[in-house]
Amino acid sequence: MIIAFIGWKQFADPEVSGSATGHDVLSSNSVAVLYTVNRKNPDEAVACVVRGRAQDGAEVGRREVLIPAGDEVQIGARTVVQTSRPAVIGEVFGCTTSVPSYLQAEE
Numbered sequence: 298m299i300i301a302f303i304g305w306k307q308f309a310d311p312e313v314s315g316s317a318t319g320h321d322v323l324s325s326n327s328v329a330v331l332y333t334v335n336r337k338n339p340d341e342a343v344a345c346v347v348r349g350r351a352q353d354g355a356e357v358g359r360r361e362v363l364i365p366a367g368d369e370v371q372i373g374a375r376t377v378v379q380t381s382r383p384a385v386i387g388e389v390f391g392c393t394t395s396v397p398s399y400l401q402a403e404e
Contacts, residue, residue: 301319312336313392318373320387327358329377330387334364336394342366343352344400347376347391349384357381359390 319331328349336343342365349358358380364372380389 312338315345315389317320317388322384324378325383327377327381328380328384328387329375330389331375332341332389333371334372334392335371336364336392337370338394339368339370340366341394342396342401343394344345344396345374346390347378348388348390349378349380350386350388351380351382352385357384361397361400363396364392378395 313334313336315332315334317330317332321329323329330347330349332345332347334343334345342363345362345364347360347362348356351357358378360376360378362374362376364374378384
C-alpha cells in the first residue's frame with residue numbers, strides 16, 4: 298500500500314506545470330522564452346523559473362516569474378531572461394504553487 302501511494306504521488310498529475318513553446322535569442326546577453334503554464338487551480342498564483350542555456354548546456358541566466366491567479370487553467374507567457382553569455386535556448390526549469398513572498402503582487 299505504501300509503495301502504491303509513493304508511486305501515485307510521484308507520477309500523478311502535478312498541481313502546476315510549465316513547458317517552453319519557443320524561444321528567441323534577442324542579443325548576446327538576453328533570450329525571450331515563450332511558455333505555457335497549466336494549473337489545476339487557476340485561483341492560485343504560481344511561480345515559474347525560466348532560464349537560458351549556452352551551447353555547452355550551462356545555465357547562463359535565470360529568472361523567477363509570478364503567474365498571478367486568474368480564470369484560466371492554461372496560460373501563455375513570455376519572459377526575457379538576461380544572460381551572462383550568449384544563450385542558444387530558453388526553457389522552463391519548473392513551476393510551483395509555493396510562491397516566494399518577494400514575488401507576491403502588491404496590494
